[in-house]
Amino acid sequence: MTQNDTIAAIATPLGSAGLGIIRVSGPMAHELGQLLFRPVHKNCTWQSHHLYHGDIVTADGTTVLDEVLVTLMRKPHSFTGDDVLEISCHGNPLILQTILEQLIALGCRPARPGEFSERAFLNGRMDLSQAEALAAMISAQSSKALQIGLAQLKGSLGRKISSIRTLLIEALAVIEAAIDFTEDVSGHETPACPPQICEAMTGINRLLSTYRQARLVTDGIQIVITGKPNVGKSSLLNSLACRKKAIVTNIPGTTRDLITETIQLNGLNVHLTDTAGIRTPMDAIEKEGIDLVRERLEQADVIVILLDGSMPLTDEDRQILEENQKRACRIIIAVNKSDLPPAWETEKLLEAGGPLSSIHLLKISAKFGDGLEALKKALTDLTGSGEAISDGAMITQLRHKLSLEKAIARLAAAQNCINTGQSLEFTAFELHEALEALDEITGKKVQDDILHRIFSSFCIGK
Ligand SMILES: Nc1nc2c(ncn2[C@@H]2O[C@H](COP(=O)(O)OP(=O)(O)OP(=O)(O)O)[C@@H](O)[C@H]2O)c(=O)[nH]1
Numbered sequence: 001m002t003q004n005d006t007i008a009a010i011a012t013p014l015g016s017a018g019l020g021i022i023r024v025s026g027p028m029a030h031e032l033g034q035l036l037f038r039p040v041h042k043n044c045t046w047q048s049h050h051l052y053h054g055d056i057v058t059a060d061g062t063t064v065l066d067e068v069l070v071t072l073m074r075k076p077h078s079f080t081g082d083d084v085l086e087i088s089c090h091g092n093p094l095i096l097q098t099i100l101e102q103l104i105a106l107g108c109r110p111a112r113p114g115e116f117s118e119r120a121f122l123n124g125r126m127d128l129s130q131a132e133a134l135a136a137m138i139s140a141q142s143s144k145a146l147q148i149g150l151a152q153l154k155g156s157l158g159r160k161i162s163s164i165r166t167l168l169i170e171a172l173a174v175i176e177a178a179i180d181f182t183e184d185v186s187g188h189e190t191p192a193c194p195p196q197i198c199e200a201m202t203g204i205n206r207l208l209s210t211y212r213q214a215r216l217v218t219d220g221i222q223i224v225i226t227g228k229p230n231v232g233k234s235s236l237l238n239s240l241a242c243r244k245k246a247i248v249t250n251i252p253g254t255t256r257d258l259i260t261e262t263i264q265l266n267g268l269n270v271h272l273t274d275t276a277g278i279r280t281p282m283d284a285i286e287k288e289g290i291d292l293v294r295e296r297l298e299q300a301d302v303i304v305i306l307l308d309g310s311m312p313l314t315d316e317d318r319q320i321l322e323e324n325q326k327r328a329c330r331i332i333i334a335v336n337k338s339d340l341p342p343a344w345e346t347e348k349l350l351e352a353g354g355p356l357s358s359i360h361l362l363k364i365s366a367k368f369g370d371g372l373e374a375l376k377k378a379l380t381d382l383t384g385s386g387e388a389i390s391d392g393a394m395i396t397q398l399r400h401k402l403s404l405e406k407a408i409a410r411l412a413a414a415q416n417c418i419n420t421g422q423s424l425e426f427t428a429f430e431l432h433e434a435l436e437a438l439d440e441i442t443g444k445k446v447q448d449d450i451l452h453r454i455f456s457s458f459c460i461g462k
């Protein structure tokens, strides 16, 4: 890849819209602007970051293509750090495509996916975690995911990594000074483990602990509704989704497949799954449906076990409760049909003790909506995903998680080297390796193929 060529791409989605933007980056940006743009006012001086009004014409200057606004952003104060020209035209794909073709005819190259961001990274305009945040923000599906992306874009993760890095450099300085000293003086004592190593490990562990929550925010929460037939699972899905998504009848065994619906709850995406009622299957189809439920329960972040409060509990109910005891930390028991006279005392359920005793227990009416607000609150409370995000230093990418785990392992090895009195060179080596693992996150040190993989997953024009 060379940064000496000039790249161009349509930066807005293809389709009819009020406006569309073409982005050009590279040394020819200014010249291309001069060649294709006819300003309305003759005093167009191409001052950086100024908006000019005029027409875009064909490369041979004979035909006007559109009336536009153009901006030149001179390096290094641009998104990519190179000269950038942005042409804001009318959002017709034909216009956008024709302007792009004129730019290419004059020597521009069509940009690859993510190439603008890649240049921004290579020019030091952002670190790799910020570039990744940008991509995450563009594809964010919920307001909370956007919030995390924005914080990371503002450099929250990069700053946190940088402060941990500083600790390791300090620790390394102590170890390297001790190495020099032992070379000069014999009969030395092994130094104590620099406290910065322990501090850095705490910081990394704190970041790692944000991963699960951040993934819930970015990917959404998987909620599975289970229970025996006819307790009202499909009615609950419909009520939460505010539409008739699943068939509801009074015939037990109505639902056989998994039925999914995504709703927004507290700024989060919540993926609800309604399932076949669990009982001894009547036929092969029902058996298949029940097998699917068991599979889906394994992947659920939260399980809603629905019981029918208007009918006595049965062995089927008890079996479902028992089967899910091991998942007690992510269970909500909702006792449905609270609009009907109760057939048993709900609270008694928890008195038996055991893992279920600390569980969320709610009374609801899926049909009439009673208790659904409390249920929604319990759903987000249980995942901890409704909590406000403080300084935004969270990790959302598996790549970051793996690098942090690598760093922790290296630091543990460094501690072990010191504690077991091994040569200090080994400790220094482990600290260097930990630093490299951290540098993979911000991109200070990262292999080309990883870079390529990251940026090629971006959209064109970004
Ligand atoms: N009174 C009352 N009836 C309800 C309530 N929720 C569901 N029902 C009724 O219970 C029956 C079964 O409801 P469904 O939502 O189909 O139950 P399900 O658990 O999905 O049943 P399967 O798909 O067969 O497993 C229907 O007649 C519903 O109208 C409720 O809150 N109150």
Ligand SMILES: [Mg+2]
Binding pocket: 233, 234, 235, 246, 247, 248, 254, 255, 274, 275
């Ligand atoms: Mg159903």
